[in-house]
Amino acid sequence: MEQKDSDTSTIASYPETLELELDADQLNTFFPILQKGVTVPAIVGCTLKSLLIDQFAIPADYVTDRITTIFLDNRPVDDLDRSIIQEGSRLTLSAAMPGLVGATMRRGGFYAALRQGISHGVDSQTIAGESGTIRIKLFNLLLAELGPLVLSHGLILEREERNELLQHLPDSPELLSNGAGRTLLTVTFRD
Numbered sequence: 606m607e608q609k610d611s612d613t614s615t616i617a618s619y620p621e622t623l624e625l626e627l628d629a630d631q632l633n634t635f636f637p638i639l640q641k642g643v644t645v646p647a648i649v650g651c652t653l654k655s656l657l658i659d660q661f662a663i664p665a666d667y668v669t670d671r672i673t674t675i676f677l678d679n680r681p682v683d684d685l686d687r688s689i690i691q692e693g694s695r696l697t698l699s700a701a702m703p704g705l706v707g708a709t710m711r712r713g714g715f716y717a718a719l720r721q722g723i724s725h726g727v728d729s730q731t732i733a734g735e736s737g738t739i740r741i742k743l744f745n746l747l748l749a750e751l752g753p754l755v756l757s758h759g760l761i762l763e764r765e766e767r768n769e770l771l772q773h774l775p776d777s778p779e780l781l782s783n784g785a786g787r788t789l790l791t792v793t794f795r796d
Contacts, residue, residue, distance in 0.1 A: 654668065
């Protein structure tokens with residue numbers, strides 16, 4: 606495990622920053638926290654499509670073809686171009702889920718009409734990007750496929766969250782913190 610120093614403007618706004626470079630086989634250590642949901646820095650006031658493609662650098666065809674189920678603020682999303690990310694938005698991403706529920710929640714799927722009353726509506730507000738945070742969750746196949754992108758983007762962790770996570774990594778006791786406040790943790794993986 607290697608610790609790196611960093612000096613970007615996003616990072617400067619957090620009392621503590623921590624950059625780790627880990628072996629690729631340690632990615633699964635992060636699966637529970639990615640499923641539970643993590644707070645990440647983001648430019649808010651943009652479209653969901655812009656968040657995924659421009660900020661997280663997810664290829665457009667992957668967003669279209671692989672991320673089949675998306676929830677924004679606990680509501681299924683069909684239109685990525687007209688759903689606006691707000692400060693504190695909660696975003697859940699999943700590949701195809703099995704069964705009727707999976708088919709019903711699938712973006713643009715045949716059964717999407719069955720959930721019309723609960724789907725995320727079209728946002729009509731003006732788009733104005735500003736720094737903020739969102740909460741993101743990943744499920745099933747996307748954990749391994751998008752986990753590294755989310756982790757390299759950075760997680761904002763409270764002290765207890767950070768310490769609990771670091772306890773599961775080898776050679777990390779020296780990184781445990783007694784300080785209060787948040788830490789911006791970025792993780793990259795070696796092949």
